[in-house]
Amino acid sequence: MKKNISLALALFSCLYVSACVTVPQEKQINKNQLAISSVRDIPISYPLGSLFSLAPKYVKETSLKAAQTQAVYKLYANAIIADLNTHGYKSTEDASSSVFHVGFGIALASDLSDEVINDKFGITPGLPSNNEFKKGSFLIYIEDALTGKKVWRGAVQGFAHEDMKDTEREQRTAAIVNRVMKQFYATN
Structure with missing residues (x-):
């Protein structure tokens, strides 16, 4: 009888100890994850039909080749223009006739750290x-043409998709621009 009790206690102790062992779980990283943040600086609103112009800002030193940088900026410029046009604003290349300017920049974390941003x-x-992945940032702001002050700022961070086809890259860029610009439209 004592032998059975001792055996049962030993078995229970083993089960108890094994139940207390924790296995560290690997952190799941979603390559499509985006982090978005924005802030409204000045309560200025722009009516539909207002003219805007683009004012891209380039990082002085980048790990990308010049052609790669130009291609990425062109993708984002096209997406910004399309998104603002879809929401009732009109693009102009004449910065002096625009009501607001849209400044933007794109950089990898290796070129522009979170602290610098x-x-x-x-x-x-x-x-x-x-x-595993290269983190990138897309920064965008709306600047009032009359005062020269920033009205709204938005920032998106995600992981670079270097292996995408051109059409997929265009769609992803448009989706990123749309998601951050929704925050501007909601406060305008």
């Missing part, structure tokens, strides 16, 4: 870095 731009979405 926060210091220079004032907001950082805070997507955690990952050794």
Whole structure:
């Protein structure tokens, strides 16, 4: 009888100890994850039909080749123009006739850290870095043409998709621009 009780206690102890063992889980990283943040600086609204112009800002030193940088900026410029046009605003290349300017910049985390973004731009979405993927940032702002002051700022961080086909890249860029610009439209 004592032998059975001892055996039962030993078995129970083993089960109890094995139940207490925790297995660390691998962190799942979603390559499509986006972190988006924005802030309204001045309560100025622009009526539908207002003219806007683009004012791209380039990072001084980048790990991308010049042709790659130009291609990425062209993708984002086209997406910004299309999104604003869809929402009732009109693009112009004549900056002096525009009511507001849309400034934007794109950079990999290796070229522009979160700390620098926060210091220079004032907001950082805070997507955690990952050794598997290259983190990138898309910064955009609306500047009032009359006062020269920033009205709204938005920032998106995600992981670069270097292996995408051109049409997929265009769709992803349009989706990223649309998601951050929704925050501008909601406050305009």
